[in-house]
Amino acid sequence: MKTQYECIPCLVRQASEAIALLIEDEQERERLMRRLLGEIASSDWRGSPPAVAQRMHRIIREATKNKDPYNSIKHDMNRIAACMMPRMRGMLKKSENPGELAVRLAIAGNLLDSGAKTQISKEDLPKCLDKLLAQPLHGDAKALFREAGRAGNILYLADNAGEIYFDRLLLEMLPADKITFAVRGGPVVNDATMEDANEAKIPEIVHVISNGSDAPGTILDDTSPEFRLCFGKADLIIAKGQGNYETLAGRGKKTCFMLTVKCPAIAQNIGEPVGSMVVKL
Amino acid sequence: MKTQYECIPCLVRQASEAIALLIEDEQERERLMRRLLGEIASSDWRGSPPAVAQRMHRIIREATKNKDPYNSIKHDMNRIAACMMPRMRGMLKKSENPGELAVRLAIAGNLLDSGAKTQISKEDLPKCLDKLLAQPLHGDAKALFREAGRAGNILYLADNAGEIYFDRLLLEMLPADKITFAVRGGPVVNDATMEDANEAKIPEIVHVISNGSDAPGTILDDTSPEFRLCFGKADLIIAKGQGNYETLAGRGKKTCFMLTVKCPAIAQNIGEPVGSMVVKL
Numbered sequence: 001m002k003t004q005y006e007c008i009p010c011l012v013r014q015a016s017e018a019i020a021l022l023i024e025d026e027q028e029r030e031r032l033m034r035r036l037l038g039e040i041a042s043s044d045w046r047g048s049p050p051a052v053a054q055r056m057h058r059i060i061r062e063a064t065k066n067k068d069p070y071n072s073i074k075h076d077m078n079r080i081a082a083c084m085m086p087r088m089r090g091m092l093k094k095s096e097n098p099g100e101l102a103v104r105l106a107i108a109g110n111l112l113d114s115g116a117k118t119q120i121s122k123e124d125l126p127k128c129l130d131k132l133l134a135q136p137l138h139g140d141a142k143a144l145f146r147e148a149g150r151a152g153n154i155l156y157l158a159d160n161a162g163e164i165y166f167d168r169l170l171l172e173m174l175p176a177d178k179i180t181f182a183v184r185g186g187p188v189v190n191d192a193t194m195e196d197a198n199e200a201k202i203p204e205i206v207h208v209i210s211n212g213s214d215a216p217g218t219i220l221d222d223t224s225p226e227f228r229l230c231f232g233k234a235d236l237i238i239a240k241g242q243g244n245y246e247t248l249a250g251r252g253k254k255t256c257f258m259l260t261v262k263c264p265a266i267a268q269n270i271g272e273p274v275g276s277m278v279v280k281l
Numbered sequence: 282m283k284t285q286y287e288c289i290p291c292l293v294r295q296a297s298e299a300i301a302l303l304i305e306d307e308q309e310r311e312r313l314m315r316r317l318l319g320e321i322a323s324s325d326w327r328g329s330p331p332a333v334a335q336r337m338h339r340i341i342r343e344a345t346k347n348k349d350p351y352n353s354i355k356h357d358m359n360r361i362a363a364c365m366m367p368r369m370r371g372m373l374k375k376s377e378n379p380g381e382l383a384v385r386l387a388i389a390g391n392l393l394d395s396g397a398k399t400q401i402s403k404e405d406l407p408k409c410l411d412k413l414l415a416q417p418l419h420g421d422a423k424a425l426f427r428e429a430g431r432a433g434n435i436l437y438l439a440d441n442a443g444e445i446y447f448d449r450l451l452l453e454m455l456p457a458d459k460i461t462f463a464v465r466g467g468p469v470v471n472d473a474t475m476e477d478a479n480e481a482k483i484p485e486i487v488h489v490i491s492n493g494s495d496a497p498g499t500i501l502d503d504t505s506p507e508f509r510l511c512f513g514k515a516d517l518i519i520a521k522g523q524g525n526y527e528t529l530a531g532r533g534k535k536t537c538f539m540l541t542v543k544c545p546a547i548a549q550n551i552g553e554p555v556g557s558m559v560v561k562l
Contacts, residue, residue: 004311005314006297009294009296012289012293013290016286019286030286030326037319037321042315
């Protein structure tokens with residue numbers, strides 16, 4: 001997906017939220033906001049929104065002299081998700097359709113994406129989770145398991161910290177020996193990196209690699225040769241979140257996208273309404 | 282109020298909404314969005330948000346070769362408001378405290394401000410109005426009537442089209458002979474101009490003037506000598522909406538601000554939470 005003019009307010013909002021979180025001095029805040037506006041105005045919009053966001057967050061990290069400004073938020077998200085695990089395992093045990101529930105949970109895990117987008121308090125999370133799980137699932141969860149059974153190599157692309165605990169529950173139901181789990185190659189917003197994968201103990205279940213890139217999505221040209229090899233070999237990609245959708249949709253590779261639709265541009269592209277939970281091959 | 286970095290996402294969102302509404306060609310949309318981003322990034326933020334918005338909307342009118350791009354929206358807002366008048370007059374007739382209700386209605390009229398900000402359908406309006414009227418009013422409506430009684434000259438600053446029908450109900454309860462009602466000097470977004478004042482038959486009740494400026498607020502230096510004379514002579518200013526608050530708060534003139542608080546920056550400045558209806562001297 002290319003960057004559209006409708007994506008710009010959202011990118012600017014992300015810039016503003018990052019500034020509010022990371023900078024205290026009013027003049028520095030203004031200076032950085034002006035610089036980011038200029039960067040967005042002059043960047044190549046033929047690229048996807050995560051490509052613009054990648055450059056934006058590099059500038060933010062440089063300006064704050066902080067290589068991982070969302071580190072403590074990511075730890076919080078992991079901690080909150082870890083606390084929710086027993087409850088979710090209990091739900092899966094009681095479920096008549098644990099496969100579909102695991103898919104729903106993996107998508108709902110995105111609600112922890114509080115750092116940059118939604119602002120849900122820790123106390124409200126169980127209620128929000130129940131509300132999300134009561135929503136219809138757009139797409140066919142069974143098809144994911146069917147395709148995963150058929151595939152020789154599966155590449156699972158993670159999205160955020162915290163959320164990867166929810167991914168773990170789904171990974172436990174998929175053929176683990178065929179799966180490579182990929183995280184971002186460097187810190188960008190609250191996206192999951194190797195540190196988060198280790199915290200969630202994902203390497204105990206599946207092989208985990210870094211994608212070598214600090215984009216909040218999967219920009220193939222920007223990833224490492226090792227990742228591209230894995231991507232090329234995979235018969236099935238499981239791609240979590242909007243960032244991976246924006247960078248990989250329409251790439252001609254068999255991909256199962258799992259995401260909550262958060263904006264009209266994605267809604268129009270994927271053909272499902274804003275707010276819906278989608279699993280789509 | 283000066284423009285803060287937190288105001289920028291909102292200004293960019295307004296730019297995007299104007300582009301969505303007024304331009305069809307994708308390339309033109311992108312070109313204008315880049316131009317507006319550059320304008321915001323390079324503008325003087327010591328000015329108020331309406332000062333930045335004024336320049337932005339001049340560029341939009343120039344790019345669309347349309348001197349009044351929101352004209353049909355304003356007519357729609359006036360038409361919808363006109364349809365609601367009998368219902369509101371009925372409410373006022375039955376009310377035990379018609380003065381406070383008229384103040385509430387005048388503030389609630391801002392909910393018609395659908396062009397650039399909220400998106401409420403015509404069908405949902407009566408329900409939204411009831412919900413708004415059930416909210417607590419922050420501030421003292423009685424003080425407005427007391428000060429209006431004492432004042433020799435009152436200047437009432439209008440906000441949006443549609444909303445001025447609601448203002449009319451309040452004007453009918455105030456000492457009309459002392460009031461001058463001012464509208465914007467030229468079209469800007471859906472703000473009320475002389476055309477709207479005439480449509481709402483405001484000149485039948487009070488003296489109406491244009492402020493000579495196309496800013497979505499009241500930037501005194503940008504207004505006409507006639508308006509500034511009125512402003513100087515007034516013992517009481519009644520200022521509707523956020524734009525007038527952003528440009529006039531802290532000016533040392535006795536002013537009664539009437540608005541719905543729509544953003545955290547205003548909330549912090551005025552000391553009332555987002556979403557609240559405020560009447561404040």
